[in-house]
Amino acid sequence: MSAKLFESITFRNVTLKNRIVMSPMCMYSCLDQDGKVTNWHKTHYTSRAVGQVGLINVESTAVHPQGRISMEDLGIWEDEHIEGLTELVDLVHEQDAKIAVQLGHAGRKAIVEGPIYSASPLPFKEDMKKPEEMSTEQIHGAVEDFKNAARRSREAGFDIIEIHGAHGYLINQFLSPLTNHRTDEYGGSKEKRFRFLREVITAIKSEFEGPIFVRISANDYHPQGYTVEDYVDYAKWMKDLGVDLIDCSSGAVVPAKIKPYPGYQVQYSDHLREQAHIATGAVGLITSPMHAEEILQNNRADLIILARELLRDPYWPRRAANELNVELAPPKQYTRGW
Numbered sequence: 510m511s512a513k514l515f516e517s518i519t520f521r522n523v524t525l526k527n528r529i530v531m532s533p534m535c536m537y538s539c540l541d542q543d544g545k546v547t548n549w550h551k552t553h554y555t556s557r558a559v560g561q562v563g564l565i566n567v568e569s570t571a572v573h574p575q576g577r578i579s580m581e582d583l584g585i586w587e588d589e590h591i592e593g594l595t596e597l598v599d600l601v602h603e604q605d606a607k608i609a610v611q612l613g614h615a616g617r618k619a620i621v622e623g624p625i626y627s628a629s630p631l632p633f634k635e636d637m638k639k640p641e642e643m644s645t646e647q648i649h650g651a652v653e654d655f656k657n658a659a660r661r662s663r664e665a666g667f668d669i670i671e672i673h674g675a676h677g678y679l680i681n682q683f684l685s686p687l688t689n690h691r692t693d694e695y696g697g698s699k700e701k702r703f704r705f706l707r708e709v710i711t712a713i714k715s716e717f718e719g720p721i722f723v724r725i726s727a728n729d730y731h732p733q734g735y736t737v738e739d740y741v742d743y744a745k746w747m748k749d750l751g752v753d754l755i756d757c758s759s760g761a762v763v764p765a766k767i768k769p770y771p772g773y774q775v776q777y778s779d780h781l782r783e784q785a786h787i788a789t790g791a792v793g794l795i796t797s798p799m800h801a802e803e804i805l806q807n808n809r810a811d812l813i814i815l816a817r818e819l820l821r822d823p824y825w826p827r828r829a830a831n832e833l834n835v836e837l838a839p840p841k842q843y844t845r846g847w
């Protein structure tokens with residue numbers, strides 16, 4: 510059997526050596542609360558590159574300090590962040606892996622001091638801060654924040670930008686009817702709820718020529734919320750805007766219960782890939798190489814995105830290669846004693 514998991518794939522000018530992607534995961538490690546890359550980030554991400562992950566997707570990185578998920582988030586809201594991010598990119602490139610950055614704004618889910626913002630003035634939970642409804646001017650400002658972050662991503666040398674449009678953060682707050690009660694040009698219809706993301710994508714593309722991925726929550730798990738069917742239109746519109754891949758996650762828009770099981774989100778990747786004819790990534794409780802291979806061989810996704818399993822085992826791709834009978838070359842430094 511030739512393993513699809515180890516076949517290369519090209520998005521625009523970027524070729525990934527295999528289909529294994531490290532999912533973005535907040536490391537809460539900017540202990541000085543300045544958003545700057547620390548030694549931890551360098552060790553953590555480079556380890557997975559040594560482990561032969563094809564694409565490292567760096568954790569949600571804040572485009573504005575008030576948009577941080579936590580005060581210890583990575584940041585890309587000012588030019589001072591470029592130096593550390595460049596070092597991180599270079600370390601991962603040295604190990605022959607590609608690297609993406611996930612650009613995020615937490616909106617009403619930001620855990621920061623001071624005011625927080627959202628599409629509508631609705632708190633995520635009773636005991637959380639009430640966000641201010643964003644004015645048109647503030648929305649334009651947020652689009653500009655994503656644009657500047659894209660410029661910094663280019664200057665730091667990132668291969669790919671992933672836009673965080675999932676998990677109930679700011680972009681998701683505009684997309685979902687549960688969290689967007691606006692009646693202006695940014696709400697009131699599906700097209701208008703998409704407008705903020707449309708402007709963010711367009712702004713990012715004006716600064717960054719590489720591939721653009723968008724992570725979405727394909728199910729709100731709420732009777733009045735969106736399902737993957739609703740996301741077919743969004744996926745088509747993203748494709749028309751030149752988005753290269755939809756990273757298919759789900760939930761966390763409102764505090765609804767999810768019952769996860771192995772591959773519980775693969776159905777969303779499968780559906781959007783087929784209905785919107787766009788490349789997709791499957792994520793969520795994928796831990797076994799055979800399962801990963803099944804998803805790819807059955808054309809249910811183009812990329813396999815692993816989160817916790819790569820925390821447990823940074824060398825997962827080596828384990829997968831063993832199980833799928835693929836020979837992986839060791840890092841060249843090992844070859845003398847091999």
Ligand SMILES: Cc1cc2nc3c(=O)[nH]c(=O)nc-3n(C[C@H](O)[C@H](O)[C@H](O)COP(=O)(O)O)c2cc1C
Nearest residue numbers: 532533534535568569792793794795815816817818
């Ligand atoms: C510690 C941790 C931090 C996470 N941070 C992010 C993040 O920054 N951005 C994001 O889109 N998802 C984040 N996630 C979700 C993961 O990327 C992934 O979608 C989820 O864990 C399901 O995949 P898994 O079953 O392989 O862990 C995080 C998950 C974990 C465990």
